[in-house]
Amino acid sequence: MTVPLSWYLIFATALFSIGFFGVLARRNAIAVLMGVELMLNAVNVNLVAFWRYLTPTDLSGQIFVVFVFAVAAAEAAVGLALMISIYRTRKSINVDELNELKL
Amino acid sequence: MVGQALFILTAGITLLMALGVVLARNLFHAALFLVGAFFGIAVLFILLEAEFLGAAQIIIYIGAIATLIVFAIMLSRHVMGKEAGAYNRNWYFALAGVVFFFLLLGWLLIKMPFNLVTAEVPADAIAQIGQGFVGHYVVPFEVASVLLLVALIGAIMLARER
Amino acid sequence: MTLPNLDLPPLLPEIILIGMALLLLVVDMAARFRDARAEGSLMAGLTFASVLIAAGATAAGIGGGDASVAGVVLVDDLSRYLNLVVLLAAGLSVLLAWAYVPQFSRESSSFYALVLLATAGMMFMGKSVELITLFVSLEILSVSLYILTGFNRHQLASAEGALKYFLLGAFSSGFFLYGLALFYVQTGSTQLAEIAAQDSGGVLLLIGLGLLLVGFFFKLAGVPFHMWAPDAYQGAPTPVTGFMSVATKAAAFIALFRVLAAVPGVPVEVWGWAVAIVAVLTMTWGNFAALRQKSLKRMLAYSSIAHAGYMMTGLVAGTDALNAILYYLFAYAFMNIGAFAVAAMLERPTPNAPQDATIDAARGLFDRRPALATAMAIFMLSLTGIPPLVGFFGKLYVFGAAVSAGWAWLAVVGMLNSVVSAYYYLRVVVVMFMAPEDETSYVRSRIPAGAGTAIAVAVTGVLLMGLLATPVFVELGRAVIALR
Numbered sequence: 001m002t003v004p005l006s007w008y009l010i011f012a013t014a015l016f017s018i019g020f021f022g023v024l025a026r027r028n029a030i031a032v033l034m035g036v037e038l039m040l041n042a043v044n045v046n047l048v049a050f051w052r053y054l055t056p057t058d059l060s061g062q063i064f065v066v067f068v069f070a071v072a073a074a075e076a077a078v079g080l081a082l083m084i085s086i087y088r089t090r091k092s093i094n095v096d097e098l099n100e101l102k103l
Numbered sequence: 104m105v106g107q108a109l110f111i112l113t114a115g116i117t118l119l120m121a122l123g124v125v126l127a128r129n130l131f132h133a134a135l136f137l138v139g140a141f142f143g144i145a146v147l148f149i150l151l152e153a154e155f156l157g158a159a160q161i162i163i164y165i166g167a168i169a170t171l172i173v174f175a176i177m178l179s180r181h182v183m184g185k186e187a188g189a190y191n192r193n194w195y196f197a198l199a200g201v202v203f204f205f206l207l208l209g210w211l212l213i214k215m216p217f218n219l220v221t222a223e224v225p226a227d228a229i230a231q232i233g234q235g236f237v238g239h240y241v242v243p244f245e246v247a248s249v250l251l252l253v254a255l256i257g258a259i260m261l262a263r264e265r
Numbered sequence: 266m267t268l269p270n271l272d273l274p275p276l277l278p279e280i281i282l283i284g285m286a287l288l289l290l291v292v293d294m295a296a297r298f299r300d301a302r303a304e305g306s307l308m309a310g311l312t313f314a315s316v317l318i319a320a321g322a323t324a325a326g327i328g329g330g331d332a333s334v335a336g337v338v339l340v341d342d343l344s345r346y347l348n349l350v351v352l353l354a355a356g357l358s359v360l361l362a363w364a365y366v367p368q369f370s371r372e373s374s375s376f377y378a379l380v381l382l383a384t385a386g387m388m389f390m391g392k393s394v395e396l397i398t399l400f401v402s403l404e405i406l407s408v409s410l411y412i413l414t415g416f417n418r419h420q421l422a423s424a425e426g427a428l429k430y431f432l433l434g435a436f437s438s439g440f441f442l443y444g445l446a447l448f449y450v451q452t453g454s455t456q457l458a459e460i461a462a463q464d465s466g467g468v469l470l471l472i473g474l475g476l477l478l479v480g481f482f483f484k485l486a487g488v489p490f491h492m493w494a495p496d497a498y499q500g501a502p503t504p505v506t507g508f509m510s511v512a513t514k515a516a517a518f519i520a521l522f523r524v525l526a527a528v529p530g531v532p533v534e535v536w537g538w539a540v541a542i543v544a545v546l547t548m549t550w551g552n553f554a555a556l557r558q559k560s561l562k563r564m565l566a567y568s569s570i571a572h573a574g575y576m577m578t579g580l581v582a583g584t585d586a587l588n589a590i591l592y593y594l595f596a597y598a599f600m601n602i603g604a605f606a607v608a609a610m611l612e613r614p615t616p617n618a619p620q621d622a623t624i625d626a627a628r629g630l631f632d633r634r635p636a637l638a639t640a641m642a643i644f645m646l647s648l649t650g651i652p653p654l655v656g657f658f659g660k661l662y663v664f665g666a667a668v669s670a671g672w673a674w675l676a677v678v679g680m681l682n683s684v685v686s687a688y689y690y691l692r693v694v695v696v697m698f699m700a701p702e703d704e705t706s707y708v709r710s711r712i713p714a715g716a717g718t719a720i721a722v723a724v725t726g727v728l729l730m731g732l733l734a735t736p737v738f739v740e741l742g743r744a745v746i747a748l749r
Contacts, residue, residue, distance in 0.1 A: 002106040003150075005219065009212040011114045011147075015121055015140075016443065017205035022125030023436050024197030025190050030175055032432050034124050034137050037168065039439035041144050044156075046446050052151045055453045056222045063235045064455065065156055067397050068442065069163045070247045071404045074254035075438070076168045078408050079431050080175040081261035082415055086424045087179040211472060217450075241271065242337045243398040246389055249283060250405045253382050256290070257412035260375045 008049035016042035027094045029083050033076065040072050110150060117143030130176050138169045152224045155232060275332040275340035278319035278348055279385045285315035286381040293374030304374070305367035309359055309715065312377040316356045316384070323348040327744070336456065337395035342744035343519065343587070344392035350515040350594045351391075355384045357602040357723060358508035363715030365504055365609060369417050369618035376416055380508065383409035387516035396445045396455040399520060403441065403484070406516060407434050410509050414501040419617035426493075426500025433483065433493040441480025447473030457527040470528050474536055477524060484517045485573045488546040495554075498566030499621065503612065506562065507605035510569040515594045518576060526584055533670075537581040541675050544581075548574025548682040555689050561608045561622045564689060565601070568648060571686060572597060578672075578679050579663035586666035588741040593659035595737075596647070596730060600656055603723030604644040606716050607637060613707045622707070624693060629702030637708065638697045640724050645690040647727045650683045655727045658734040 015038055022035025044065045051061025120143060123136030141164040148157035191197070225231060236244045273280065289308055298304035323345050331341040359380065366376050386405025393399035411434060415427025445455075451469040452460045460470075479490065486494035498506045525536070551571030558564035576593050579586035611626040612619035631638035647656035660683060664676035712720075730737060 002104060003110045005217060006213050007110060007114070008147075008151075010209050011118070013205055013209045013212060014118055016208075016439070017201045018118070018121040018125055019439070020204065021197055021201040023432075024201065025194035026125065027191055028130060029428060029432060030130060030172060030179070031125070031133060033435065034133060034172065036432075036435045036439055037137065037164075037172075038121050038124060038140065039436075040442065041141065041164070043439065043442045043446050044160075045144060045147060046443070047449070048148055048151050048153050048156060050446070050450045052153065052224070053219050054217060054450065056220060056224050058453065059225075059228060059231045059235060060455055061449065062153055062156055062228070062232055063240055064397055064446075064449065065153075066159065066232070066236075067243060067247060067401055069159060070251065071401065071438070073163060073167055074250050074404065074408055075431075075435050076171055077254045077258045078261070078411055079428075079435060080171055081258040082411065082424065082428050082431055083175055084178050085261045085415070085418065086421075086428055089421060089424075208472065211468060215469060239335065240337070240397060242335050243395070243401050246386075246398060246401045246405065249382055249385065250401055250408065252286075253379065253386075253405055253409045253412070256375050256378055256382075257408065260372055261412065261415060261418075 005053040012042045012045040033079050044068055113143050113146045134173050138165055141165050155229045277322045279388050281315055281319045282381045282385040286378040289374045289378045301367040301371045308373040308377045309363040313359045316352050320352040337398045338392045339394045346591055346744050347391035347519045348388050350598055351384055351387045351512045354508050354512040354598045357719045358504040360715040360719035361606045362504035364713035369419050379409045379413050387512050390516040391519040394457045413505045414497050417502050417618050422500040426497040430493045430497035437480045437483030440476045444473045444476030461527040471531055474531055481517055481521050486570050487543045488550040491570055495566045499563045503605050503609040507602040511598045511601055518590055522587055533583055540580045544574050544577035545678050552682050552685045559623050561624050575679055578675050579666045581672045582666040582670035587745040589662035589666045591741045592738050593663050596655040596659040599723045599726035600644045600647040606719045607641040610709050625705040626707045627697045628700040628706040630697040634708055640720050642694045643724055645693050649687045649690045653731045655731040
């Protein structure tokens, strides 16, 4: 193993932060969802890297990642269905144009 | 050395792809960048000797989730093409917050002393993962199936034409 | 390979609910309903029956000792009482939904199946002692609540509330997951018990706990992580609002207690401050925002945020406050769902879906329907915290726990906040009893049997649990001893 663990950790943190920025800054709901997917992927990289460097003989880390796959898929399916259903009536899915509800 | 070069190359490309996802004004381009980022992560999984996850990453993230996202973009065709305002007005606050988050967490993680274990990955890793699902993790495995059932009901209910 | 010794009977309540959810979907396919109302009644009836049976199965197990299933879920008296809170909320909401859902949907089977699965997810969450189970069950309740929030497809507000809830919820899941990953890293285990055994107060656990708290605060609608809550609560069909405002809090609080108990190395002085600050912000912001609402449902949504803040006050006392929070959750289930049930009766029907009720709709309610107005008054007074109603004892116990843990100032802030809240709760009472009826007033000409029953049960609960506060509190104290 020539690559230090910290490289993976920095990479994952950077990926998480990029996704985080996408969630905070983008207006389109699908773009926000893509940011969330990047965040979940970053955690997966963390988990796999930790598994490989800290507990390579115990596969819990990898199993955890498979569960994250399932959760991400479920969230994406429901979220995108929701967006399509809103788009049908509104012709826009920009987050800050969701103004049916006001303060 | 080869490993390090390979890592830097893959990680660099993946981060650029990820930046493309959040910066591309055209949603369709963003989705293509997302596919690239997912693929880069799959390569990293393989570099980490988690071949099963690498394959699963490609099948699930690229094959299912990214495809779903592309479908959603095409079904809301209106939002394809250049968006006039792709960003919030307050994007620079977001940027400042995210940079702070990155520096703080990154610094803490580098400083952290880890007890590294240098051991070979078991040859029957995939078999062990499978046994985990029907062994120690059988309850969360079943609970995850309930989650997928929920998603199934919801997606059909929500996306059906009125 | 060896399969674990799977001892399923302790999970009977969850299995009943999941089985019934599947049955509902099959029945819907097999039978062709011509009438949305007939379908709704059948589905609601089956759902209610399964909730009752699950509650009976849970109650029968109380005092029966702890049972661990495959080492990932722990069925103890704490989780049994959590089951009862969640099932109580589900039962009352199903009664309310009985006549409500057919007004806008012909998909009752999906609605009740999702309610049942969400309930099962919450029950799993409260008994998870393993990180993956905790995460997946949290996602079950989240995803099904996103869908239920957007269930009224004739109202854009419903879908928009759901989308906001989804986007922020998915975002918070990222933080939650990151926190779990760091827990796993520090100890190399996903079992809470092993994390507790190895915890020497590492920095990773501290960051992990911080990230987990962000995730929990999102689910609890703690300020500043509350942005989704008013819209989701107002947009959701009213029975769903009542259900999620109570049951989500219950599951999240109990799971949070289990997590906090697993990190004894992170001192309460550290996380206690984070919780205290969020609690102060949550109750203050919730109460002041509630003051200026015109919509009854939105006012109750903000009030729900404020109550999450009161409950967080108890959190700083750690597991010593567990029985206080459990008591508060029971109290809150009765008074809050009761209030939402009355609000649903004030919603003017339109061809597609009932319209949001304003506070003015309650004008002169006492003259037209004295019983309904009295019930609402009881809920409002209880939410304010007037003795001898259940809401008073809830606050007494929670604030008392904070005081005895040395956070007296936090309890004082809580009490001051209750005074502020009196203004908007009592305004509803004043409008109902004093204001003359005018064209804004509206109440359904016939109260559906289901909603009527729900309101009657809630009133009984508010009165009875107030009168029996001490014995109930003592019993809950016995139930939670294991976690201390």
